[in-house]
Amino acid sequence: xxxxxxxxxxxxxxxxxxxxxxxxxxxxxxxxxxxxxxxxxxxxxxxxxxxxxxxxxxxxxxxxxxxxxxxxxxxxxxxxxxxxxxxxxxxxxxxxxxxxxxxxxxxxxxxxxxxxxxxx
Numbered sequence: 344x345x346x347x348x349x350x351x352x353x354x355x356x357x358x359x360x361x362x363x364x365x366x367x368x369x370x371x372x373x374x375x376x377x378x379x380x381x382x383x384x385x386x387x388x389x390x391x392x393x394x395x396x397x398x399x400x401x402x403x404x405x406x407x408x409x410x411x412x413x414x415x416x417x418x419x420x421x422x423x424x425x426x427x428x429x430x431x432x433x434x435x436x437x438x439x440x441x442x443x444x445x446x447x448x449x450x451x452x453x454x455x456x457x458x459x460x461x462x463x
Contacts, residue, residue, distance in 0.1 A: 385448055392444040392455040395424055399442050400457055408463045411438055422446045436463045 353361075395418050403411055403426065415425040423445045432439040437460050444455045 385453075388446060388448050389453070389455060391419070392422055392446055392453070393457075395422055396442045396444045396455050396457045399424055399426060400440065400459060403440055403442075404459065404461060408438070408461065411440065411461060418444075433460070437461065 411428050413426055413428045415423065417423055424442065425445070426440060426442045429439040429441075431437065440459050440461060442457045446453055
């Protein structure tokens with residue numbers, strides 16, 4: 344039998360190794376993409392919670408000093424917004440307002456807290 348002296352091309356084992364390396368690379372990229380998407384989703388939830396807290400803060404700062412009172416409500420069915428008001432804190436004639444927006448993400452509780460002071 345004659346052997347071909349200068350045969351060109353790839354062997355089956357070379358092609359299989361190249362496919363294996365490519366598959367490992369694509370699986371790694373898919374894992375990174377999943378992590379990034381998950382992080383972006385959490386970032387969106389935190390941004391929404393922060394916006395809800397800021398909205399309530401502006402609403403309370405826009406009311407008269409005597410009508411600022413504690414309370415709570417639910418927003419978008421997943422965010423629980425609670426605000427506490429401490430009178431004469433840190434000094435007489437001032438109120439400290441704490442706003443906490445709580446939500447659950449992937450079974451884990453998360454909170455966003457804002458604080459301000461309002462004077463008479």
